[in-house]
Amino acid sequence: MPWIGMxxxxxxxxxxxxMVADLLHGFRNRKLxxxxxxxxxxxxxxxxxxxxxxxxxxxxxxxxxxxxxxARIGSMAFMCTMMANLLPSLATMNSKELLTxxxxxxxxxxxxxxxxxxxxxxxxxxxxxxxxxxxxxFYVAMLLILxxxxxxxxxxxxxxxxxxxxxxxxxxxxALNDLELQQPGRLNVEKLKQHVKNHWIMAGTxxxxxxxxxxxxxxxxxxxxxxxxxxxxxxxxxxISETERLRKYEYGSDYKWSIPVILIIQFIGCLVGTIAPLxxxxxxxxxxxxxxxxxxxxxxFKVESYWTQKLYDxxxxxxxxxxxxxxxxxxxxNIKVIFLIIxxxxxxxxVVACKMIALLPIFFVxxxxxxxxxxxWFKAMFSASSIVMGQNPEKQENFNDLRRYVLQxxxxxxxxxxTLKSISKSVNHLIKxxxxxxxxxxxxxxxxxxxxxxxxKYDSLHIPPLFATDYLDCWSLPLVTLTAVAVSLPKIQxxxxxxxxxxVSEGLTYVTLVEESLNATDKYVxxxxxxxxxxxxxxxxxxxxxxxxxxxxxxxxxAGFILQWFKNTAKNMVTEVQNDNxxxxxxxANSMYRxxxxxxxxxxTNIDELSQEDLFTELSSIIADILTxxxxxxxxxxxxxxxxxxxxxxxxxxxxxxxxxxxxMQIINNLQDRELPDLDPADLPFIDKNGVIILIIPLLxxxxxxxxxxxx
Numbered sequence: 001m002p003w004i005g006m007x008x009x010x011x012x013x014x015x016x017x018x019m020v021a022d023l024l025h026g027f028r029n030r031k032l033x034x035x036x037x038x039x040x041x042x043x044x045x046x047x048x049x050x051x052x053x054x055x056x057x058x059x060x061x062x063x064x065x066x067x068x069x070x071a072r073i074g075s076m077a078f079m080c081t082m083m084a085n086l087l088p089s090l091a092t093m094n095s096k097e098l099l100t101x102x103x104x105x106x107x108x109x110x111x112x113x114x115x116x117x118x119x120x121x122x123x124x125x126x127x128x129x130x131x132x133x134x135x136x137x138f139y140v141a142m143l144l145i146l147x148x149x150x151x152x153x154x155x156x157x158x159x160x161x162x163x164x165x166x167x168x169x170x171x172x173x174x175a176l177n178d179l180e181l182q183q184p185g186r187l188n189v190e191k192l193k194q195h196v197k198n199h200w201i202m203a204g205t206x207x208x209x210x211x212x213x214x215x216x217x218x219x220x221x222x223x224x225x226x227x228x229x230x231x232x233x234x235x236x237x238x239x240i241s242e243t244e245r246l247r248k249y250e251y252g253s254d255y256k257w258s259i260p261v262i263l264i265i266q267f268i269g270c271l272v273g274t275i276a277p278l279x280x281x282x283x284x285x286x287x288x289x290x291x292x293x294x295x296x297x298x299x300x301f302k303v304e305s306y307w308t309q310k311l312y313d314x315x316x317x318x319x320x321x322x323x324x325x326x327x328x329x330x331x332x333x334n335i336k337v338i339f340l341i342i343x344x345x346x347x348x349x350x351v352v353a354c355k356m357i358a359l360l361p362i363f364f365v366x367x368x369x370x371x372x373x374x375x376x377w378f379k380a381m382f383s384a385s386s387i388v389m390g391q392n393p394e395k396q397e398n399f400n401d402l403r404r405y406v407l408q409x410x411x412x413x414x415x416x417x418x419t420l421k422s423i424s425k426s427v428n429h430l431i432k433x434x435x436x437x438x439x440x441x442x443x444x445x446x447x448x449x450x451x452x453x454x455x456x457k458y459d460s461l462h463i464p465p466l467f468a469t470d471y472l473d474c475w476s477l478p479l480v481t482l483t484a485v486a487v488s489l490p491k492i493q494x495x496x497x498x499x500x501x502x503x504v505s506e507g508l509t510y511v512t513l514v515e516e517s518l519n520a521t522d523k524y525v526x527x528x529x530x531x532x533x534x535x536x537x538x539x540x541x542x543x544x545x546x547x548x549x550x551x552x553x554x555x556x557x558x559a560g561f562i563l564q565w566f567k568n569t570a571k572n573m574v575t576e577v578q579n580d581n582x583x584x585x586x587x588x589a590n591s592m593y594r595x596x597x598x599x600x601x602x603x604x605t606n607i608d609e610l611s612q613e614d615l616f617t618e619l620s621s622i623i624a625d626i627l628t629x630x631x632x633x634x635x636x637x638x639x640x641x642x643x644x645x646x647x648x649x650x651x652x653x654x655x656x657x658x659x660x661x662x663x664x665m666q667i668i669n670n671l672q673d674r675e676l677p678d679l680d681p682a683d684l685p686f687i688d689k690n691g692v693i694i695l696i697i698p699l700l701x702x703x704x705x706x707x708x709x710x711x712x
Contacts, residue, residue, distance in 0.1 A: 004054070005258025009265050011051035012078065015039065016269040019085050023276055030426050033213035033283045034276040036089035041101045045086075050108055053079055055262065057115040059124075061254055068255070069132055070239055071263040072125065076139035077232035078266040079112065081273035083146040084225035087218055088280070090150065091157050091208030092648050102154045109147045113140050135235060142228050146221055152307075152350045153217045157208065159306045160409055161647055164206045167407045168650075171202045172643055174404065179639070187635035188672060189665050193431070196658050198405045199642040200427045203654040205415060206407035208647060214284045216351065219358035222281030229274045236267060281361055301352045306409055308344050315340040427658055434662020439506035441499060442627070443666055449624035473591075474524050475511045475630040476531035479504060479623060481591045484538045486619040488549040488562060491612040500620055501539060507627045508535060510664065514630055517637045530587040545573065545588050559615040560600070567596040632671055634664050 018039035026034035039045065055075045083105075090098060116136055119125045125136045175198040179191065204210060212218060255262075315337060402424060406415045483504045487497055515528050537543045542550055547569060570589040638661055644653035 001254035002256045002258040005255040005262055008052060008054045009258065009261045011048045012262065012265045012269055014048050015045075015052055015082055016265070016272055018045070019082075019269070019273050019276065022085070023272075026276070026279075030422065030429070033088070033210055033280050035207070035209040035213070036086065036092070039082075039085055040089035040092065041086045041105060043104070046101070046104050046108060049079075049082060052266075053108075053112055055255075056119070057112055059115060059118060065259070066239055067259050067263060069125065070236055071259050071266070072119075073132060073135055073139065073235065074232055074263055074266050074270070076112075076116065076136065076143065077228045078269050078273075079109075080139065080142050080146060080228040081225050081270050081277075083109075083143070083150065084221040084277040085273055087150060087153060087221050088209045088212045090154055091161075091212040093157075094648075095158055098154050098157065102151055105150060106147060109143055113143055116140055135231065138231070139228065142224050146224060148346075148350055149217045149221050149354065152347055153212065153215070155310045155347065156215075156217075156307050157212065159309045160211055161208055163306055163409055164208070164211065164407050165647055168202055168206050168647070171405050171407065172199070175199060175202075175642075187639070189661075189668055192635055192638050192661055192668070195639060196642055196654065196661055197402065197424065197427050199654050200658060201402050201405040201420075201423060202407055203644075203651045204423050204426075205405075206647070207651045211409060213280045216284075216354040216358045218277075219281045219284045219361075220354035222277035222284075223357050223360055225274055225277040226281075229270045232267070232270055281358070282364075284358070301355050303348045303351045304410060307351050308347050311340055311344045311347060315344070430655065430658045431662040431665075434659040435665060437659075437663050438666050439503075439509070439663065441503040442506040442510075443670070445500075445503040445507075445620070445624050446628060446631075446667065446670060449621045474515055474519070474527045474531060475626065476508055476515060476535070477527055477587070477591050478595060479508065479511065479626055480531050480535045480538060481588070481595050482619050482623050482626075484534075484544040484549060484592075485563070485566060485596070486616050486623075487538060487542060488544075488566075489559070489612040489616050490550065492616050496616075500623070504623060504627075505535075505539060507631070510634060510667075511627070511630050513637055513641075513660070514633045517640050518633060526583070527587055530584045533584060534588050544592070545585055559610045559612050562612075563596045563600055563615075566592055567600065570596070628671060631664075631667055634668055634671075638664075 021038040022034055022036055025037050053075055055072045093101060117140060120133050120136050125132055175195060179195055402420060486500060570592040573589040574586050638657055641657040642654060644650040
């Protein structure tokens with residue numbers, strides 16, 4: 001039994017660590033409503049919670065010691081804390097997941113409540129001190145209220161998402177129109193910053209967890225969590241002060257020495273787990289706190305339609321009956337209507353009760369906000385540059401522009417200016433964070449080779465493929481193929497080769513984003529997949545389709561022989577067997593054959609005089625040109641990735657897009673002044689429509705004629 005007690009303690013520790021991880025995630029990302037990322041309601045967490053609640057559901061063990069009694073009651077307090085922390089995670093679920101998890105939570109909590117009631121009735125709880133019975137009944141009531149709040153919130157979340165989704169679509173259209181109404185031309189960094197900031201505001205204020213965390217239900221659950229923790233702390237302090245009794249009746253159960261371990265861990269869990277619900281309660285009030293809001297909140301406890309709309313929809317919906325008797329159908333229908341009318345009334349009662357409970361900490365929040373304002377006023381007195389407490393009319397006007405993109409369930413509510421300013425600052429912070437992670441090697445390569453003239457300017461020499469295929473060329477495959485040829489040149493110093501590999505590796509990260517965002521059709525996906533597998537070989541193993549790039553025959557000491565070896569190897573590699581491996585080999589071989597054949601034909605009889613150093617330089621130049629052509633699509637990628645159709649994934653998608661903008665700002669600025677090829681903008685994302693792959697021949701010919709390559 002003591003080892004079972006340690007199992008309970010370990011399960012409790014896992015729950016605490018998950019709650020701490022959510023705390024750190026919230027502080028790190030400046031989200032004071034602390035979204036649930038690690039401690040969420042699912043099958044795994046419910047299983048761990050069930051293990052952690054072993055003590056209060058154990059009917060077979062009397063547990064008559066003082067420490068046993070406190071541990072059993074402390075588990076109920078710990079359960080209140082965990083339920084308060086889990087509430088925002090309901091917003092991340094679809095209707096099926098929500099129904100399943102709510103039912104599972106109901107079963108777990110109802111089982112816990114029933115068992116505790118049996119223990120109170122039989123005297124198992126309160127064996128020495130009858131006051132423990134009252135505390136146990138109090139926790140039973142708190143658990144029941146929290147369970148009702150979770151169930152009512154589950155009914156509200158689906159309708160809330162629908163309302164927010166409609167408002168998001170309207171805001172997205174407004175953002176696109178604003179982008180088009182700005183000065184014509186290619187998208188620059190400033191335009192992109194404003195566009196991602198607009199979507200950041202929509203994603204942040206329209207996040208399902210943000211909406212749930214700012215609801216009256218979450219505030220009420222936070223108050224209940226804080227009260228239950230305070231009572232548990234007081235009871236523990238009271239009993240521990242009775243040292244003589246504690247020593248006399250220390251352990252009265254079979255769990256023995258594991259009881260204090262469980263008690264201490266769950267006590268810490270109550271303290272740590274109270275932080276997030278308390279902060280959510282503060283955030284829920286401070287995000288929208290104003291005198292007008294307080295007056296409207298106190299004057300009429302209005303129950304908004306989204307709280308009960310789901311129940312009204314169920315009431316008005318028809319039910320398919322398997323019975324044919326008309327009277328039986330009428331009875332079933334009337335029972336359903338009566339049941340739903342009762343549920344609607346209960347839902348309204350719970351909402352009003354939650355709003356009343358949420359008013360309890362309002363004076364504390366007002367006091368905190370008053371202290372913050374006084375501190376800002378004090379700082380402004382010693383800051384000569386601050387205007388009206390650190391704000392100026394220009395910034396005020398920008399915040400008013402951003403306010404159009406704030407998504408809220410109630411049209412008569414306004415997000416406080418301080419909250420809007422905080423969200424705006426978080427965008428700038430994330431962009432600066434991305435700027436520190438800019439791809440330095442890639443930027444250096446693009447600066448060193450500023451060519452862009454090959455895209456769409458020259459006539460292409462068509463090299464027929466080795467086999468009939470429906471697979472289209474993608475950006476990444478020729479880049480990897482050209483890099484493989486460059487890596488194979490034995491006379492090039494390892495440092496130079498490694499620098500090129502690093503540049504291509506950084507570039508392929510963004511090339512992949514272009515491909516996945518703008519040309520992710522089935523015909524492109526197969527080629528892109530082959531390029532990813534091939535790049536892993538080239539970068540990690542210095543191999544090309546299983547062939548060692550550094551293991552040429554001794555006579556292959558010139559650039560021409562090496563190119564011919566690649567061409568012949570690729571030609572011999574193509575087989576007629578169509579399995580997954582052969583398709584990958586055929587795609588890679590076809591790319592290598594066409595590229596090497598283009599280079600060989602461009603030199604004719606002068607190929608033997610081409611040095612490895614000159615070939616490496618030109619291969620690097622061509623790689624840079626292809627990267628340049630591909631990365632001109634980055635602004636379009638950023639605009640595309642700002643919009644995410646799945647509401648649960650929207651915030652993380654915009655987060656990644658903002659960081660992408662920060663990482664690529666220097667690249668976008670460098671490419672801004674380069675002249676685009678005379679092509680349809682719709683063709684720019686596709687390598688096979690702008691002739692970049694055929695760029696090799698005219699570019700090399702141009703290099704020879706201009707003297708960039710000197711024939712020996």
